[in-house]
Amino acid sequence: MAARPASDGRLGRMVLLGVTMVFLALFLLLPLVAVFVEALRGGVGVYLESITEPDAIAAIKLTLLVAAIAVPVNVAFGLAAAWAVAKFDFPGKSILVTFIDLPFSVSPVVSGLIYVLLFGAQGWFGDWLVANDIEIIFAVPGIVLATIFVTFPFVARELIPLMTEQGRGDEEAAVSLGASGWQAFWHVTLPNIRWGLLYGVLLCNARAMGEFGAVSVVSGHIRGKTNTMPLHVEILYNEYNFAAAFAVASLLALLALLTLVLKSALEWRYGYHGKGGGH
Amino acid sequence: MSIAVDNVVKRFGNFAALNGVSLEAKPGEFLALLGPSGSGKTTLLRIMAGLEFPDAGTVLFEGQDVTGLGVRDRRIGFVFQHYALFPHMNVADNVAFGLTVKRRRERPKRAEIQRRSQELLELVQLGHLGKRYPAQLSGGQRQRVALARALAVDPKLLLLDEPFGALDAKVRKELRRWLRDLHDRMGLTSVFVTHDQEEALELADRVVVMDQGLIVQVARPQIIYDEPATAFVFDFVGDSNRIPVTVEGGRVMFGGEAVDVAVEPCPDGPALLYFRPHDATLVEEGAAGALPMQICQAVHLGGMTRIEGKIPGVDPLIDVRTGGREAPPAGRAAGLRLERARLFPAPAGG
Numbered sequence: 001m002a003a004r005p006a007s008d009g010r011l012g013r014m015v016l017l018g019v020t021m022v023f024l025a026l027f028l029l030l031p032l033v034a035v036f037v038e039a040l041r042g043g044v045g046v047y048l049e050s051i052t053e054p055d056a057i058a059a060i061k062l063t064l065l066v067a068a069i070a071v072p073v074n075v076a077f078g079l080a081a082a083w084a085v086a087k088f089d090f091p092g093k094s095i096l097v098t099f100i101d102l103p104f105s106v107s108p109v110v111s112g113l114i115y116v117l118l119f120g121a122q123g124w125f126g127d128w129l130v131a132n133d134i135e136i137i138f139a140v141p142g143i144v145l146a147t148i149f150v151t152f153p154f155v156a157r158e159l160i161p162l163m164t165e166q167g168r169g170d171e172e173a174a175v176s177l178g179a180s181g182w183q184a185f186w187h188v189t190l191p192n193i194r195w196g197l198l199y200g201v202l203l204c205n206a207r208a209m210g211e212f213g214a215v216s217v218v219s220g221h222i223r224g225k226t227n228t229m230p231l232h233v234e235i236l237y238n239e240y241n242f243a244a245a246f247a248v249a250s251l252l253a254l255l256a257l258l259t260l261v262l263k264s265a266l267e268w269r270y271g272y273h274g275k276g277g278g279h
Numbered sequence: 280m281s282i283a284v285d286n287v288v289k290r291f292g293n294f295a296a297l298n299g300v301s302l303e304a305k306p307g308e309f310l311a312l313l314g315p316s317g318s319g320k321t322t323l324l325r326i327m328a329g330l331e332f333p334d335a336g337t338v339l340f341e342g343q344d345v346t347g348l349g350v351r352d353r354r355i356g357f358v359f360q361h362y363a364l365f366p367h368m369n370v371a372d373n374v375a376f377g378l379t380v381k382r383r384r385e386r387p388k389r390a391e392i393q394r395r396s397q398e399l400l401e402l403v404q405l406g407h408l409g410k411r412y413p414a415q416l417s418g419g420q421r422q423r424v425a426l427a428r429a430l431a432v433d434p435k436l437l438l439l440d441e442p443f444g445a446l447d448a449k450v451r452k453e454l455r456r457w458l459r460d461l462h463d464r465m466g467l468t469s470v471f472v473t474h475d476q477e478e479a480l481e482l483a484d485r486v487v488v489m490d491q492g493l494i495v496q497v498a499r500p501q502i503i504y505d506e507p508a509t510a511f512v513f514d515f516v517g518d519s520n521r522i523p524v525t526v527e528g529g530r531v532m533f534g535g536e537a538v539d540v541a542v543e544p545c546p547d548g549p550a551l552l553y554f555r556p557h558d559a560t561l562v563e564e565g566a567a568g569a570l571p572m573q574i575c576q577a578v579h580l581g582g583m584t585r586i587e588g589k590i591p592g593v594d595p596l597i598d599v600r601t602g603g604r605e606a607p608p609a610g611r612a613a614g615l616r617l618e619r620a621r622l623f624p625a626p627a628g629g
Contacts, residue, residue: 170365176355176429178377178380187365187376
């Protein structure tokens with residue numbers, strides 16, 4: 001391609017940049033600012049009260065609990081799945097990879113409904129659960145299950161390409177030098193994937209705390225019991241308690257910002273690391 | 280230590296990587312597995328190492344059946360094609376890895392591990408680079424670190440997968456001699472995989488030529504070069520020329536004329552005559568027993584002359600190297616007398 005006049009390129013660049021900036025400001029920055037403005041509209045006192053009243057505390061606790069269960073479970077499953085896909089050949093591999101993406105492609109509401117269908121009173125296992133006095137739907141276990149389902153792909157998807165690219169060579173080398181499977185994993189595999197894994201954990205955690213649709217279906221919205229933070233925000237909002245709704249929402253927004261900062265820091269580190277390794 | 284494989288078969292899905300291969304490396308021997316890609320040489324090496332397991336057949340170390348043992352329990356040194364150095368560990372820790380993962384009872388003290396690692400780095404002439412990371416080393420240095428790391432566990436058997444494959448030509452030549460020297464000094468038994476025939480011929484005590492999952496020939500480099508067992512070996516090892524001929528009553532015929540050349544007996548019918556570029560000389564046009572050839576190009580290269588010639592009906596051009604000081608003019612018709620050649624029956628249908 002022949003070189004174009006510089007002014008032509010500059011104009012195009014400015015238009016592109018302008019459109020992007022306006023779009024960003026309108027659709028991303030403005031709502032974010034609005035959340036904090038609305039949250040603090042009633043003053044700091046109201047803000048603090050909104051996030052420390054018992055139902056809010058219960059919602060925050062439940063959200064943390066759900067994330068504390070869902071994230072480690074998905075780290076374990078994600079590692080196992082990524083390991084299997086990246087390091088071994090087996091029939092049905094491509095089907096497994098497709099299934100890992102299922103939670104991303106299906107609407108979260110459907111994900112929630114699946115669990116109602118399975119574990120609800122009228123569901124497949126409903127009678128058995130009632131007979132054994134086990135509560136899943138409209139209780140914490142249901143929320144945890146739905147969250148695990150929705151956030152499953154984050155760790156696995158982050159690790160599969162990374163581990164596939166790294167291949168089996170390093171692990172084979174470790175084992176040929178006398179390392180056990182566990183030693184090879186701990187001393188060789190884990191350090192090789194640590195940044196990617198952390199990145200996946202971060203995204204998984206953000207989604208686990210922020211998930212609304214699937215959790216909404218299985219939660220039952222019992223105040224102080226089965227309300228997570230996003231559900232709590234919705235209830236407050238529907239009760240026209242805007243200041244409180246935005247106050248709790250601002251916590252979620254803060255979480256999102258923190259995630260972004262950590263993610264950028266990791267990307268910087270990760271990218272730098274990748275270049276060093278590639279020589 | 281001696282290593283033997285007996286009648287080993289390995290399939291990957293529908294692809295037969297090894298079709299019944301038997302081989303033995305004697306103690307102290309340096310064997311090269313040579314073949315084109317897909318010939319099964321790397322699979323054979325990995326089966327020796329315990330990184331792959333054969334579908335049939337046995338692997339013996341010193342006569343002991345180790346077929347069922349994994350790589351961890353075979354106590355061999357393995358050098359990977361792309362070195363597989365651990366990127367997050369410095370060079371000294373890489374070399375020490377085999378010692379640090381030993382069971383507590385067998386593990387040397389920390390100071391002893393450090394001393395041993397330093398000793399090995401000095402052995403591979405990298406004593407000053409222990410604190411560097413693999414990404415900060417050149418290809419040749421990484422290769423030597425990989426070797427030092429493999430030697431840390433005191434293996435009696437060293438297996439190397441294309442050890443020089445990723446290096447440039449100059450470094451490759453230096454490392455070759457150095458590796459051979461190391462092998463001799465440490466009294467190792469070594470097997471290495473290569474697709475580079477020059478490397479195999481220079482380095483190995485014996486060369487194992489493989490093709491399509493089978494061993495075609497096992498012999499000393501000189502024998503492989505001078506007396507290739509099959510047309511494939513002749514073609515694959517060294518430069519060669521090929522001329523389709525017919526055998527009639529034990530005589531080699533080309534274009535209705537008898538060709539004057541001493542060859543092994545070959546059954547009557549179509550055959551392929553192979554010869555090295557330096558095993559032929561130019562003679563007068565029409566000389567009895569010589570092949571007719573028209574000179575296309577002649578270049579004087581140092582102590583020899585390289586001639587490209589066309590024999591009617593033969594593709595590609597014939598490559599001849601003579602000691603003559605004068606390059607014959609292009610376009611001249613000449614005769615080509617073969618001093619040494621080998622005759623193989625033409626493959627059916629080919």
